[in-house]
Amino acid sequence: MNNAHQIQTSVDPVIFTVFDMKLHILLVKRNIEPYKDCWALPGGLVDEKLDQDLHSAALRKLKEKTNVTTHYLEQVETLGSASRDPRGWSVTVVYFALVTVPEENLSAAHGASEVRWEEVGKNGVAVPLAFDHEKLVKAAVERLRAKVSYTTVAAGLLAEPFTFLDLQNIHEIILNRKVEKKSLMRRYESSELLTEVNETRKEGRMRPAKLYRLKDRETVHYFVRTMEGPR
Amino acid sequence: MNNAHQIQTSVDPVIFTVFDMKLHILLVKRNIEPYKDCWALPGGLVDEKLDQDLHSAALRKLKEKTNVTTHYLEQVETLGSASRDPRGWSVTVVYFALVTVPEENLSAAHGASEVRWEEVGKNGVAVPLAFDHEKLVKAAVERLRAKVSYTTVAAGLLAEPFTFLDLQNIHEIILNRKVEKKSLMRRYESSELLTEVNETRKEGRMRPAKLYRLKDRETVHYFVRTMEGPR
DNA sequence: CATTTAAGAGTCAATGTGACACTATATTAA
DNA sequence: TTAATATAGTGTCACATTGACTCTTAAATG
Incomplete structure (x- = not known):
């Protein structure tokens, strides 16, 4: 022994x-x-x-x-x-x-x-990756996708300040699918994790988007339900 | 290195x-x-x-x-x-x-x-436990409780055949709280994991409960939503 | 000042839930 | 034969949250 x-x-x-x-x-x-x-x-x-x-x-x-x-x-x-x-x-x-x-x-x-x-x-x-690293990557990606679909971790990836569209894009990129704007907004509202800052515009002649920061970059909020994806 | x-x-x-x-x-x-x-x-x-x-x-x-x-x-x-x-x-x-x-x-x-x-x-x-084993136990119990609240793993603990009440008890014991009969029943019905067997009674003069077996002891079904607990 | 265009709020049917009332049924006692 | 009993199991409903969609808002441009 x-x-x-x-x-x-x-x-x-x-x-x-x-x-x-x-x-x-x-x-x-x-x-x-x-x-x-x-x-x-x-x-x-x-x-x-x-x-x-x-x-x-x-x-x-x-x-x-x-x-x-x-x-x-x-x-x-x-x-x-x-x-x-x-x-x-x-x-x-x-x-x-x-x-x-x-x-x-x-x-x-x-x-x-x-x-x-x-x-x-x-x-x-x-x-191709060395050792069993492809398997490790697969496990990590799965975990990331799962976490992003029921928490606010993804917000931590954004450079501040960011617009709500940035936030939506991050989620869509990681989950590799469309995410409903309103649905995501509701979740982040109830998380009370965002603070508004000032304003900006992204492209030419449209309504500018609000800018946000995270109140606390360490806190991760858990949504009450997992994002379900398209019906 | x-x-x-x-x-x-x-x-x-x-x-x-x-x-x-x-x-x-x-x-x-x-x-x-x-x-x-x-x-x-x-x-x-x-x-x-x-x-x-x-x-x-x-x-x-x-x-x-x-x-x-x-x-x-x-x-x-x-x-x-x-x-x-x-x-x-x-x-x-x-x-x-x-x-x-x-x-x-x-x-x-x-x-x-x-x-x-x-x-x-x-x-x-x-x-008291040796080393950091109390911490390990705590982590394992948390994981068990989480898993039991959104999967059918707990059913694997039962000796077959079992009644629905047995199933309910197992969940209540592990989660350390009351579980709604109907709610749990719905979940196990949609899991399609149970097969009926014959009949039995538990105590004296009441309606006997159906007996069940698991169709496949290896399969774990994930509920569409986590059990939320009392309102 | 009208137009443009995305931001973002409003609305609604669908789904699944916890809660609780109700019905079914084998056994036992009358 | 029938009524009582007590648990097994089903029906029902208000409520919360969702995805989908529509409608309103607002700055900038020409």
């Missing part, structure tokens, strides 16, 4: 952002074997010295690859088996993080020769 | 059952340090040789402590930190399992000097 075991423990954050009206995740190109030159999640081994706990290990990985800060980091699931890494038994804890649209860009440091935002389509990303 | 690290990896199943109209979980008394003679979850280290993956590691732990089989095993969350075990960095993957009411009883083998079913009250169990 007291065998000094050799199970590798890592964290794999799936970092989401939205730009160009598409959902994206952050990938890094591996520069060591196994799966050298293959795209992978920006994860890595938990460091006994550096990391107090799993959550901060995930935050550290996040910081190493991007300059942006997260308003949301949630554990998704943990996969562990003898076969998922050719080097032997390994366990990885999958997280998903939401970051606002990146302006200054990525730091291709820390063992990653390349870093990039990859579009998430209907069936995950278009490139 | 390639430091041979020493993170201990374990699984901790929270095994639920219902008898005497109360929710219970299985605990074992530790017979080694640390926390010797303290009650704990029936978990243990993942064994690289024995276990193919985390799920089967949890099943193995379950089998070592009870003779019953599970119809439901679900991963809850993973906790890992430098401080949760005095011996150093450790990670544990928490599962929750549902088993039918135990008849032949527990095997107090495998490093546990004592095994027992402990009642789960409003605030978890009444005895």
Whole structure:
């Protein structure tokens, strides 16, 4: 029972952002074997010295690859088996993080020769990923979609201030379907999470939209019911 | 990065059952340090040789402590930190399992000097637990309650055949509140998960209740809406 | 000042819910 | 044979929330 075991423990954050009206995740190109030159999640081994706990290990990985800060980091699931890494038994804890649209860009440091935002389509990303990372991404996307359909987490992705249309777009992009304007508005009204600011217009000669900020970027409101989708 | 690290990896199943109209979980008394003679979850280290993956590691732990089989095993969350075990960095993957009411009883083998079913009250169990196991139990109970309020998992706890009242009781015991008969009936009807069998009566001189079986013990039906509780 | 066009408020049928009243039925006692 | 009993199971309804749709509002432009 007291065998000094050799199970590798890592964290794999799936970092989401939205730009160009598409959902994206952050990938890094591996520069060591196994799966050298293959795209992978920006994860890595938990460091006994550096990391107090799993959550901060995930935050550290996040910081190493991007300059942006997260308003949301949630554990998704943990996969562990003898076969998922050719080097032997390994366990990885999958997280998903939401970051606002990146302006200054990525730091291709820390063992990653390349870093990039990859579009998430209907069936995950278009490139093959190392290890079982496609499965991890799938799980994270499912969780994100579920969460967005019954909470206000998606609002955290927006740069402030934002219009209601921005909010609606974020939901539609992540859920990959139309969302009823009025329905979403009602939900955010009852969440009491938005504060109005001033005004602006988006395109030429139309009525300007109100601008909002979040009262508290840390708070996530749960809708009384999940968004049901089209009838 | 390639430091041979020493993170201990374990699984901790929270095994639920219902008898005497109360929710219970299985605990074992530790017979080694640390926390010797303290009650704990029936978990243990993942064994690289024995276990193919985390799920089967949890099943193995379950089998070592009870003779019953599970119809439901679900991963809850993973906790890992430098401080949760005095011996150093450790990670544990928490599962929750549902088993039918135990008849032949527990095997107090495998490093546990004592095994027992402990009642789960409003605030978890009444005895202090080793490590952070109270937190793990709390997380598992929350997840169980959530799941029971929007799925048919609870039905898996019943020995077949069962009456509708049995089903209602199971829900009420786990959720720790009254559940509307008609509301629950509607949900199970639309789940199309029950098959009628014959008849029986429970107490003396009243109308006998129909007996049911589950069409498929593996299938879990998701209700269209969460049970909302009293108005 | 009329026109344009999206913002955003109003309205409504459909759905599912909790609550509670009501009916059905096997057993037992008269 | 029949009435009483007590739980099993069904009927009904007000209420809340939803998706869908329509209507009003308002700044900017020409």
